[in-house]
Amino acid sequence: MFATRAQPVASALSAGVQTRNMATLREIQLRLNSIKNIGKITKSMKMIASTKVSKAQRAMETARTFGASSAAIYKNSNATPLESEDNLFVVSSSDRGLCGGIHSSVAKATRKIIAQSEVKNAGIVVLGDKAKNQMSRSNRGDIKLSFNQIGKSIPTFAEASAAVDTIKASGVKFDNATIVYNKFTSAIAYEAVPITSYSLDALKGSEGFAAYEADEGVLEDYNDFLFANNIYWALVEGHASEMSAKRNAMENATKNAGEMVDRLTMTYNRTRQAAITSELVDIITGASAL
Incomplete structure (x- = not known):
């Protein structure tokens, strides 16, 4: 009698436990398959980024040669930035994510440099949508221009020259320009550092150029070339840092x-x-029981 009554109760309990276990197993199996698929995607993206890193590093070595020549010209001419309140800050980044905090580091460094310099008229030009989103949170009113679709692959000097031409055509006035970019330190490290570009008046007033009777138009073109050269250097080195950070991520x-x-x-x-x-x-x- 007791066994006859206990059997239906035990069957019902076992059916409930079995149903819960089967539901749990199905949930775990679905989640397991999803994570395996995500792992395959991230592994493929890592392989693609690894291929791009080597190309970006080769382009970075060439760009560093251009940047070193610009720095040598400013150093040998004894050019110094003018004391002015009109300063331009160029933030170099890109439009893509999935590369850690590389874009936020540039934005933080730019905000820190602006706060330390205590300038009143700080115009900001942003290269890349990611840094634009970061800078819009704190310095929306200071953003004069923004560029996107620059450096979708490896940045070129033509893109840097087009950016300089657009900045000049927009009427943005500045006496000193500071370009903030991610310097490639190693395969696992990068650092946000600035590059200073001087104005035409600072270039003309330097000892090295004042000794020559150069035409003002020639000096203006040469100064634009140096500015584009520095932007090209920042873009290419930032691209190499981005590819390395994306591979690590x-x-x-x-x-x-x-x-x-x-x-x-x-x-x-x-x-x-x-x-x-x-x-x-x-x-x-x-x-x-039976």
């Missing part, structure tokens, strides 16, 4: 996905073993 994401797959696989196996054990207990209990 995808490598970390792939590693994290693998660790999550291992944990979920262990959880799935334990849950499956628990379900099998529960079913065996039900079978043995039912057989004993």
Whole structure:
């Protein structure tokens, strides 16, 4: 009598436990498949970024040669920035993400330099949508121009020259320009640093150029060339830092996905073993009841 009444109750309990276990197993299996697919995507993106890093580093070495020549010209001419309140800050970044905090580091460095310089008229030109979003939160009113679609692959000198021409055509007035970019330090490190570009008046007033009776139009073209040269240097070196940071980010994401797959696989196996054990207990209990 007792066994006859207990059997339906035990069957109902076992059915409920089995249903919950099956639902849990299906959820774990779906999540496991999703994470495996994400891991495959991040691994592919890491391989693509690794291929682009080598090309970006070769272009960066060439751009550094151009940048070193500009720095040598300013140094040998003894040019110094003018004491003025009209300063321009060029923030170099890109339009794409998935590369860690590389864009936020440039924005933070720019805000820090502006705060330390204590300038009243700080015009900002942003190269890339990512840094524009960052700078708009704190310096929306100071943004004069913004560019996008620059450096979708490796930036070129033509793109830097077009940016300088657009800045001049827009009527943005400045006496000193500071370009903030990510300097490539190593495969796992970068640093936001500034490059200073001088105005035409500062170039004409320097000792090195004052000794020559150069035409003002020639000096103006030459100063624009130096400005574009520095922007090109910043863009290419920032692109190399971005590709390296993207590769590291995808490598970390792939590693994290693998660790999550291992944990979920262990959880799935334990849950499956628990379900099998529960079913065996039900079978043995039912057989004993009979």
